[in-house]
Amino acid sequence: MIEVKGLSHEFRIGKKGKEKVVPVLHQVNLHVKQGEIAAIVGKSGSGKSTLLNLISGYIKPLAGTVTINDIDVTSFNEGKWADFRLNHLGFIFQSFQLISSMTAFENVELPLILKGMNEKERQKQTQEMLEIVGLSEYGGHYPGELSGGQQQRVSIARALIVNPPIILADEPTGSLDSDNEKELLAFIQKLNKDRGITFLIITHDQEVAQIAHRTIEITDGYVMEGEKIYEVQG
């Protein structure tokens, strides 16, 4: 499902001409199977977020290839990436990344608007999605009027609305308390089981890593694939 081969990246820090080159990832190889929950764990600065950003297309790798659903996305331009993200990927962020001037309903509806779906159909789907995440009563609320857990559920609803086969999550529980964290993890497991959605989760939280079928550890930009904790469902 997600195939990463020989992925390398580095950052250039400092003023132009006096830049310092900081290598982040070294020849990373990775394979995430369909229907798998894969957790990438590692210390701060180990390169796990950079790996996710490279897979998401937010940054371009210096070397290596990324293949998603047998499509080589490495050479995609911005436009192609936009279409690909909209149709194949869902995103969950640590700080939810909801548009503050839009209601929960509008935030969830946004990907369908970008897809050009007609108003009646997308409103129906949005309402259904809010019901799935247990926020049907909160559609008219702005993100600032919702708790952290509720905001993350809005964020998940937005990721799920286009029915993506893969969800990429960057520290999804990072801003949640323990109750909300448990609730979210259970929900991820449910989605994985019921809908067969593949999850690639970046985390340093052991609780999150425990729900993963497989953990991949990154240390100083090198991937150390860990032992298989759970068998892949189905």
Next chain:
Amino acid sequence: MKFRDRYRFVRANMKKNKTRVIMTVLAATIGCAFLIVLASIGFGIHKTAIKDITNGRLMTEIEVHGEKPFTLEEIQKLDDLKNTKTVTRKQIIENNLTYHLNKYESHAETMVADLPAEKKAGFELSKGRMPIHKNEIVVGYDFAKGLIKPVPDEDTKNLSEQEMQNKMKDSQYKGNLLGKTVQLEIQQLEGKRMVKKNFPLTIVGIGKKPSKQWMMNESVFISEGQLKDIERFTKTPRGIMNSPENKNLKMDYNVYNDVKVYTHTADEVEGVSKKIEKWGYSTYSPQNELKQINVIFLIIKIGLITVGTVAVLIASIGIFNTMTMAVTERAQDIGIMKAIGAHPGVIKKIFLMESSFIGVMGALIGTAIAYLFSFGVNLILPVLIEQFFHEKPPENFYFSYIPVTLPLICIAICFGVTLISGLRPAVRATQVDVLKALRRDI
């Protein structure tokens, strides 16, 4: 993303900073109103000039002038020209003539005209019919106003100007003219003796009222046969008097003045004029004069629109600023949208739509203001001129005139300028770095 959704986005975005948007729209409004008002002055004065040239004249008319009066053969030659509808000519009676009707008198200009040709050229009667017999005449609409009962000098001695005018009005002929017989008194000098003869003429038709209130038509059309009788009496062509000042006049019979050629359409005027000029005549037509005036005013109008566009350009700087700030403020929203799959083209279109929306809104409000200004200035300016300069502005004077094309030009300029000024911020919006934008609130 559908157009309707983009429009909703733009509206929602504009509501986020109402004051800034209102101020930018205001700048665009002022720029646009200035452009229209400035150009409208050019259009207004142009319209006044055109009205002045075309007032009561046919645009298909060509006045033809030669070194000598025209002969019938020459007139026939003009009539045979391609695209000529008709040729009118006149023989004006050059005599100190007087019309008498009871105690009323008039010195109306009298002429012989080819009435069928005049009819073809647009001459119409308000009453009666065209003459058939030699002693029948057609008079101008205002002939009765010129028929005045002479007032003795002592009666008008101590009268004010107003009283004098009233007296003159009272002495005008008020009755019906149709069917009335007037006496045409023709004079001639025989040696030192003045000889007079009366010719009885019956009024059978009255010409149409002139198109303008200030125009007067008191002239009289007599028949060619009647002219012959007059010439027999005076023994000179067209009743010319044997006075010393007429000594050098050429005494040619059957020659014509005031020759006018009429074409079927205004477009044919230029071609026909050129042909006539080739024969050595000089021509004048309102159409030619109009053409020259139009060229001059076109240059003036282009100049005014260019100056006005500067105001719109200044307003566009405001739009550029507003849009640049909007992009900076919404960088995070743009980043989120890009992160979940918004195409850069969609983001660009949203911002371009917003900037052009501001421009078009400004243009529409500016147009409305310009119309109000134009209406107001045309209403107030003549009053001010009368009040402060004690002068009456010319009839149908337009200081400002806004044709439909002007707001359309202005809206197009405004739309184009705002689109260009919004382009750079829109492109910047598409270049927002997703990661930088997402990290903003961490």
